[in-house]
Amino acid sequence: MHLEIFSSGSSPIHRVDERVKIAVFIPLAVYISQCGDILRLSVYLTAAVLACAVSRLNFRKIAERLFLLNIFLVFFWLIIPFSFPGEISRGADLALRVTLKANAIVLLTIALIGTVPLVKLAAALRFFGMPDKLASALYFGIKYISIMHRDFTRTKNAMKIRGFKFRTGLRTYRITGNILGILLFKSHIYSQKLYNAMLCRGFEGKFPAGAGNRLARADLLFGATSALVFILLLWIKQ
Amino acid sequence: MHISDGILSGPVLAAGTLLAAGGIGIGLKKTEDRMIPRGAVFTSVFFVASLVHLPLGPAGVHLVLNGLAGIMLGWAVFPALFLGLLLQSILFSHGGITALGVNTFNMAFPGLVCFKIFRLMKNKPAGGFIAGFSGVAGSLILLSTSLILTEKTFIPVSKLLSAGHLPVAVIEGIITASAVKFILMTAPGIITDNHAS
Numbered sequence: 001m002h003l004e005i006f007s008s009g010s011s012p013i014h015r016v017d018e019r020v021k022i023a024v025f026i027p028l029a030v031y032i033s034q035c036g037d038i039l040r041l042s043v044y045l046t047a048a049v050l051a052c053a054v055s056r057l058n059f060r061k062i063a064e065r066l067f068l069l070n071i072f073l074v075f076f077w078l079i080i081p082f083s084f085p086g087e088i089s090r091g092a093d094l095a096l097r098v099t100l101k102a103n104a105i106v107l108l109t110i111a112l113i114g115t116v117p118l119v120k121l122a123a124a125l126r127f128f129g130m131p132d133k134l135a136s137a138l139y140f141g142i143k144y145i146s147i148m149h150r151d152f153t154r155t156k157n158a159m160k161i162r163g164f165k166f167r168t169g170l171r172t173y174r175i176t177g178n179i180l181g182i183l184l185f186k187s188h189i190y191s192q193k194l195y196n197a198m199l200c201r202g203f204e205g206k207f208p209a210g211a212g213n214r215l216a217r218a219d220l221l222f223g224a225t226s227a228l229v230f231i232l233l234l235w236i237k238q
Numbered sequence: 239m240h241i242s243d244g245i246l247s248g249p250v251l252a253a254g255t256l257l258a259a260g261g262i263g264i265g266l267k268k269t270e271d272r273m274i275p276r277g278a279v280f281t282s283v284f285f286v287a288s289l290v291h292l293p294l295g296p297a298g299v300h301l302v303l304n305g306l307a308g309i310m311l312g313w314a315v316f317p318a319l320f321l322g323l324l325l326q327s328i329l330f331s332h333g334g335i336t337a338l339g340v341n342t343f344n345m346a347f348p349g350l351v352c353f354k355i356f357r358l359m360k361n362k363p364a365g366g367f368i369a370g371f372s373g374v375a376g377s378l379i380l381l382s383t384s385l386i387l388t389e390k391t392f393i394p395v396s397k398l399l400s401a402g403h404l405p406v407a408v409i410e411g412i413i414t415a416s417a418v419k420f421i422l423m424t425a426p427g428i429i430t431d432n433h434a435s
Contacts, residue, residue: 003329033336034248065331069242076245076395083391091391101244106331113328113335121328133266133274134317140278141285141321148279148286168293173409176292177416180303183283184310184421188428191276198275 003145006057006114013055017219018116018124024226025112029105031230038093041100043233048107055111062110069106073099118142132206139207140194144187151186155179239302239377239403240323240341243334247388254340254384261316261346268313280310281318285325292409299406305373306414308349309356309366309429315349316342340384348376356418361430363419370414374407 008014013021032044052062076098081091113121119142126135156179166172246254269277284307291298308315320342326332333341352369359365382396421428 003325005329029243029336033244033246033251033334069331072242075398079395079398080391083394094389094391098244102242102334105243105334105336109328109331109335118325118328131266133269133271134262134321136274137278137281137317138321138324140275141281141325144279144282145285145325148282149289152286152290166293168295170412172292173412174416176290176301177413177418178420180283180287180306180413180417181420181424183287184280184417185425185428187279187283188276188425191279194275194279195272204271 004114004118005061006055006110007117009056009115011054011056011115012218012222013051013111014115015218016222017213017215018120019127020215020219020223021112021116022124022128024223024230025108028226028230029108031234032101032104032108035101036097038097038100040233041097041104045100045104045107047229048104048111051111052107055115057110057115062107065106065110066103069102070099073102136206144190147190148183148187152179152183155182239374239381239406240326240333240345241337241381241384243336245334245388246337246340246384250384250387251336251340254337254343256339258316258320258339258342258346261313261343261350262320265313265316265318269317273314277311277314277318278321280307281321284318285322288322288326294405294409299409301413302345302374302377302406302410303370303414304345304349304377305352305369305371305410306366306417308346308352308373309369309414309418311349312353313350315353316346319346319349344377344380344384347380348373351376361418361422361426363415363422366415366418367411369411369418371407371411373414374403374410378403378407 028044032041035041035044073095077092077095080095080098081088084091116124119139122130122135122138122142125138126132130138159175164175166176284303287301287303290301292301304315304319307318311318320338323333323338323341323345324335327335327338352373355372356365356369359368378400382400385392385396385399418429
């Protein structure tokens, strides 16, 4: 199962150090989620679109993501403007702000976090203080998602070959429960083997911390420019 | 079931983040080193299961399974669902990254409650149904609460969301009950053994 569809690439954004990207991303996302000014939100959305363009990511894949998000937001548009008695414009304003924010943050997540391979992301999160136990679980989890997905697909295919169809009804739901039971059982066995294998390798609850790469000049430049743009946008009042 | 970016207010996001961090902290503390691989591999099962699309009449539903996760993991449901939601948010853009704390709490807390209910019912499959149902129902209540605390005008939205998800709660009840039954028949130790309880 190929999960990290945006993580490989050689664009300038792919090459920036993941710690710098996280340090830029988190304050920005938090700020956007709380920003109420439509003009400023539009600027951030544009910036997010630009960031995706610079990352040279698959346009179709991004469009699919945005499509799903905006279907959910359509639901908002259908209800919220009519929830303010007599003030459709106030509701529309709120719905517009939510739409801008959600799209901007999703695009930024894709451009800045999606372009980091998961293993590197886990290491970077540890750098920012994620507890060792949680980081180890993240490493193992990343690895086992594809394995569990493979097992799930295998079971599903075996059932398909024997003529089983997923339908609405008690039988399908019960059988789904059984498949889950099988997966949990298998995963229990896997985890015991995994733990023993880790013990053999001298695992003591955490992975030895790599020092991480030194930040290059390009990383610092990226961080400084982003910070500067961010501060300028905060400073300029309309 | 999980909320995207840009909808909730600052105080709600902050409260959710704090509550989730507390839960994750307790969950990690109660998880011995030897249980980490188990929690991690279970997390990947729940992640894969959340991708399953089950037919329900003309539409379909995605599974949440926080009740089952609670039964299997106890307090460790907090870190497990946090990691699952983090990965969903990064890999699929499902659920906002700024709402990660709120979403974690909204899913994991009902999961923990389900764990306690299941234990009170002496690990019976019927308890599985109740856990599966109340996991989703509890999340809906918390989700609606987060929406309404943000903005009173979100009341119709949260009503509609909750009504739309009630069938999911029933389906999850059935699925959880049969998963639990299966495990109790094949390898009961997985459920009754050591948990972060």
